[in-house]
Amino acid sequence: MYTLVLANKRYSSWSMRVWLLMKEFDIPFKEELIRFDSPDFASRVSDYSLTKKVPLLLDESLVISDTLAIVEYLAESHAELAIWPTDxxxxxxxxxxxxxxxxxxxxxxxxxxxxxxxxxxxxxxxxxxxxxxxxxxxxxxxxxxxxxxxxxxxxxxxxxxxxxxxxxxxxxxxxxxxxxxxxxxxxxxxxxxxxxxxxxVANEKEDNTESSLYSSLDDVRD
Ligand SMILES: N[C@@H](CCC(=O)N[C@@H](CS)C(=O)NCC(=O)O)C(=O)O
Structure with a gap:
Protein backbone atom coordinates (compact mmCIF):
# COMPACT_ATOMS: atom_id res chain seq x y z
CA MET A 1 0.00 0.00 0.00
CA TYR A 2 1.12 3.56 -0.67
CA THR A 3 2.15 5.91 2.14
CA LEU A 4 1.54 9.62 1.71
CA VAL A 5 3.88 11.77 3.76
CA LEU A 6 2.18 15.11 4.33
CA ALA A 7 2.03 18.08 6.71
CA ASN A 8 -0.74 19.82 8.67
CA LYS A 9 -3.98 19.71 6.72
CA ARG A 10 -4.81 23.27 7.71
CA TYR A 11 -1.71 24.65 5.98
CA SER A 12 -0.26 22.23 3.47
CA SER A 13 -1.84 23.02 0.13
CA TRP A 14 0.46 20.73 -1.86
CA SER A 15 -0.35 17.83 0.44
CA MET A 16 -4.04 18.55 -0.02
CA ARG A 17 -3.88 18.13 -3.79
CA VAL A 18 -2.54 14.58 -3.69
CA TRP A 19 -4.69 13.59 -0.72
CA LEU A 20 -7.91 14.78 -2.42
CA LEU A 21 -7.01 13.01 -5.62
CA MET A 22 -6.27 9.69 -3.93
CA LYS A 23 -9.41 9.86 -1.79
CA GLU A 24 -11.64 10.89 -4.68
CA PHE A 25 -10.37 7.99 -6.78
CA ASP A 26 -10.49 5.53 -3.85
CA ILE A 27 -6.79 4.75 -4.06
CA PRO A 28 -5.88 3.23 -0.67
CA PHE A 29 -2.98 4.77 1.25
CA LYS A 30 -1.61 5.25 4.74
CA GLU A 31 -0.83 8.73 6.01
CA GLU A 32 2.30 9.87 7.75
CA LEU A 33 1.63 13.40 8.93
CA ILE A 34 4.63 15.47 10.03
CA ARG A 35 3.59 18.74 11.63
CA PHE A 36 5.31 21.90 10.42
CA ASP A 37 6.05 22.92 13.99
CA SER A 38 7.80 19.66 14.86
CA PRO A 39 11.38 20.58 15.74
CA ASP A 40 12.51 17.69 13.57
CA PHE A 41 10.23 18.45 10.55
CA ALA A 42 13.14 18.90 8.14
CA SER A 43 15.11 15.93 9.38
CA ARG A 44 12.10 13.61 9.35
CA VAL A 45 11.17 14.65 5.82
CA SER A 46 14.78 14.40 4.69
CA ASP A 47 14.89 10.81 5.95
CA TYR A 48 12.75 10.19 2.87
CA SER A 49 13.76 12.93 0.47
CA LEU A 50 16.48 15.55 0.29
CA THR A 51 13.90 18.00 -1.09
CA LYS A 52 12.75 18.35 2.55
CA LYS A 53 9.28 19.09 1.21
CA VAL A 54 5.94 17.33 1.35
CA PRO A 55 3.96 15.68 -0.08
CA LEU A 56 5.96 12.54 -0.74
CA LEU A 57 4.46 9.35 -2.06
CA LEU A 58 6.09 6.13 -0.95
CA ASP A 59 5.52 3.03 -3.02
CA GLU A 60 7.56 0.34 -1.30
CA SER A 61 11.17 1.52 -1.65
CA LEU A 62 10.34 4.20 -4.22
CA VAL A 63 10.00 7.78 -2.94
CA ILE A 64 8.33 10.26 -5.28
CA SER A 65 8.59 13.95 -4.53
CA ASP A 66 6.75 16.83 -6.15
CA THR A 67 3.00 16.90 -6.60
CA LEU A 68 2.96 16.81 -10.38
CA ALA A 69 5.30 13.83 -10.48
CA ILE A 70 3.14 12.04 -7.92
CA VAL A 71 0.01 12.70 -9.97
CA GLU A 72 1.69 11.36 -13.09
CA TYR A 73 2.89 8.26 -11.22
CA LEU A 74 -0.61 7.56 -9.92
CA ALA A 75 -2.10 8.11 -13.36
CA GLU A 76 0.37 5.62 -14.88
CA SER A 77 -0.08 3.11 -12.08
CA HIS A 78 -3.89 3.25 -12.25
CA ALA A 79 -4.53 3.54 -15.96
CA GLU A 80 -8.07 2.28 -15.35
CA LEU A 81 -8.86 5.52 -13.48
CA ALA A 82 -9.41 8.76 -15.40
CA ILE A 83 -7.04 10.76 -13.21
CA TRP A 84 -6.39 12.80 -16.33
CA PRO A 85 -9.30 13.21 -18.80
CA THR A 86 -9.52 10.32 -21.26
CA ASP A 87 -9.83 12.66 -24.24
CA VAL A 201 -8.85 20.05 9.49
CA ALA A 202 -11.62 20.66 12.03
CA ASN A 203 -10.17 17.85 14.16
CA GLU A 204 -6.57 18.99 13.74
CA LYS A 205 -4.94 20.53 16.76
CA GLU A 206 -3.93 24.19 16.32
CA ASP A 207 -0.19 24.78 16.50
CA ASN A 208 2.31 27.59 16.12
CA THR A 209 2.56 27.28 12.37
CA GLU A 210 0.35 30.23 11.60
CA SER A 211 2.26 32.71 13.71
CA SER A 212 5.72 31.28 13.12
CA LEU A 213 5.58 30.79 9.36
CA TYR A 214 3.20 33.52 8.38
CA SER A 215 4.23 36.67 10.23
CA SER A 216 3.18 38.56 7.08
CA LEU A 217 -0.40 38.01 8.21
CA ASP A 218 0.05 39.90 11.48
CA ASP A 219 -1.83 42.91 10.15
CA VAL A 220 -4.89 41.07 8.94
CA ARG A 221 -5.53 38.67 11.81
CA ASP A 222 -8.73 39.50 13.68
N1 LIG B 1 6.85 21.72 -5.81
C1 LIG B 1 6.54 21.00 -4.58
C2 LIG B 1 6.23 22.00 -3.50
C3 LIG B 1 6.08 21.32 -2.16
C4 LIG B 1 6.04 22.31 -1.01
O1 LIG B 1 6.42 23.49 -1.15
N2 LIG B 1 5.60 21.80 0.14
C5 LIG B 1 5.54 22.60 1.34
C6 LIG B 1 4.27 22.25 2.12
S1 LIG B 1 2.79 22.68 1.29
C7 LIG B 1 6.69 22.21 2.25
O2 LIG B 1 7.03 21.05 2.36
N3 LIG B 1 7.28 23.19 2.92
C8 LIG B 1 8.29 22.94 3.90
C9 LIG B 1 9.49 23.77 3.69
O3 LIG B 1 9.58 24.48 2.67
O4 LIG B 1 10.36 23.73 4.57
C10 LIG B 1 5.36 20.06 -4.86
O5 LIG B 1 4.71 20.27 -5.88
O6 LIG B 1 5.10 19.12 -4.13
Missing part, protein backbone atom coordinates in the same frame (compact mmCIF):
# COMPACT_ATOMS: atom_id res chain seq x y z
CA UNK A 88 -6.37 13.63 -25.52
CA UNK A 89 -7.14 17.31 -26.07
CA UNK A 90 -8.82 17.69 -22.69
CA UNK A 91 -5.90 15.86 -21.12
CA UNK A 92 -3.48 18.33 -22.66
CA UNK A 93 -5.54 21.24 -21.35
CA UNK A 94 -5.83 19.71 -17.88
CA UNK A 95 -2.06 19.25 -17.75
CA UNK A 96 -1.61 22.78 -18.92
CA UNK A 97 -3.84 24.17 -16.14
CA UNK A 98 -1.96 22.12 -13.54
CA UNK A 99 1.40 23.31 -14.86
CA UNK A 100 0.19 26.91 -14.62
CA UNK A 101 -0.80 26.30 -11.02
CA UNK A 102 2.53 24.67 -10.33
CA UNK A 103 4.66 27.41 -11.81
CA UNK A 104 2.50 30.49 -11.47
CA UNK A 105 0.14 32.51 -9.31
CA UNK A 106 3.01 33.31 -6.98
CA UNK A 107 1.35 36.43 -5.55
CA UNK A 108 -1.76 34.64 -4.38
CA UNK A 109 0.24 31.69 -3.13
CA UNK A 110 2.76 33.81 -1.24
CA UNK A 111 0.56 36.65 0.02
CA UNK A 112 -2.34 34.41 0.95
CA UNK A 113 -0.90 31.16 2.32
CA UNK A 114 -3.46 28.43 2.80
CA UNK A 115 -5.21 28.67 6.17
CA UNK A 116 -7.94 26.24 5.32
CA UNK A 117 -10.53 26.99 8.00
CA UNK A 118 -9.60 30.57 8.82
CA UNK A 119 -11.01 33.86 7.60
CA UNK A 120 -8.99 37.08 7.42
CA UNK A 121 -11.50 39.87 7.18
CA UNK A 122 -8.97 42.67 7.00
CA UNK A 123 -6.89 41.47 4.07
CA UNK A 124 -6.77 43.93 1.17
CA UNK A 125 -5.39 42.58 -2.11
CA UNK A 126 -2.74 44.70 -3.78
CA UNK A 127 -3.26 45.98 -7.33
CA UNK A 128 -0.83 43.36 -8.62
CA UNK A 129 -2.67 40.59 -6.82
CA UNK A 130 -5.97 41.80 -8.31
CA UNK A 131 -4.35 41.57 -11.77
CA UNK A 132 -3.16 38.05 -11.05
CA UNK A 133 -6.67 37.07 -9.92
CA UNK A 134 -8.14 38.59 -13.09
CA UNK A 135 -5.70 36.60 -15.22
CA UNK A 136 -6.43 33.38 -13.33
CA UNK A 137 -10.19 34.01 -13.63
CA UNK A 138 -10.13 34.46 -17.39
CA UNK A 139 -8.10 31.27 -17.91
CA UNK A 140 -10.28 29.31 -15.50
CA UNK A 141 -13.54 30.60 -16.97
CA UNK A 142 -12.45 29.57 -20.44
CA UNK A 143 -11.92 26.00 -19.18
CA UNK A 144 -15.24 25.99 -17.33
CA UNK A 145 -17.11 27.28 -20.38
CA UNK A 146 -15.86 24.24 -22.37
CA UNK A 147 -16.71 21.71 -19.67
CA UNK A 148 -19.59 19.32 -20.25
CA UNK A 149 -19.96 18.34 -16.60
CA UNK A 150 -19.72 19.61 -13.04
CA UNK A 151 -15.93 19.77 -13.01
CA UNK A 152 -13.23 21.46 -15.06
CA UNK A 153 -13.10 18.74 -17.69
CA UNK A 154 -16.49 17.12 -17.15
CA UNK A 155 -15.72 14.37 -14.65
CA UNK A 156 -13.51 15.01 -11.60
CA UNK A 157 -9.82 14.91 -12.57
CA UNK A 158 -6.41 15.90 -11.25
CA UNK A 159 -7.11 19.48 -12.35
CA UNK A 160 -9.95 19.79 -9.83
CA UNK A 161 -7.77 18.50 -7.01
CA UNK A 162 -5.07 20.92 -8.09
CA UNK A 163 -7.26 24.01 -7.87
CA UNK A 164 -9.18 23.17 -4.66
CA UNK A 165 -6.57 24.51 -2.19
CA UNK A 166 -6.03 27.52 -4.43
CA UNK A 167 -9.74 28.37 -4.37
CA UNK A 168 -9.90 27.93 -0.59
CA UNK A 169 -7.86 31.13 -0.33
CA UNK A 170 -10.73 33.10 -1.85
CA UNK A 171 -12.84 32.08 1.16
CA UNK A 172 -10.08 32.68 3.68
CA UNK A 173 -9.09 36.13 2.46
CA UNK A 174 -12.52 37.18 1.21
CA UNK A 175 -11.16 37.76 -2.29
CA UNK A 176 -13.46 38.61 -5.18
CA UNK A 177 -14.38 35.53 -7.23
CA UNK A 178 -16.51 35.30 -10.35
CA UNK A 179 -19.94 33.74 -9.67
CA UNK A 180 -19.36 30.95 -12.21
CA UNK A 181 -16.10 29.97 -10.51
CA UNK A 182 -17.86 30.13 -7.16
CA UNK A 183 -20.61 27.84 -8.45
CA UNK A 184 -17.98 25.38 -9.67
CA UNK A 185 -16.13 25.56 -6.34
CA UNK A 186 -19.40 24.84 -4.51
CA UNK A 187 -19.55 21.52 -6.38
CA UNK A 188 -15.95 20.71 -5.46
CA UNK A 189 -16.84 21.41 -1.83
CA UNK A 190 -19.57 18.77 -2.07
CA UNK A 191 -17.15 16.00 -3.07
CA UNK A 192 -16.46 13.33 -0.46
CA UNK A 193 -12.72 13.97 -0.58
CA UNK A 194 -13.10 17.70 0.12
CA UNK A 195 -15.57 17.09 2.94
CA UNK A 196 -13.27 14.52 4.52
CA UNK A 197 -10.37 16.95 4.34
CA UNK A 198 -12.53 19.67 5.91
CA UNK A 199 -13.44 17.31 8.74
CA UNK A 200 -9.81 16.38 9.32
Missing amino acids: KQKRAKARSLCAQMHAGYSLLRNECPMQFDKVYKRFTPSELLRKEIASFSSIFLEALSQSDGDFLFGEYSAADAYYAPFLSRFDSYLLPLDDRINAYYAKVKMTKSYQNWQQD
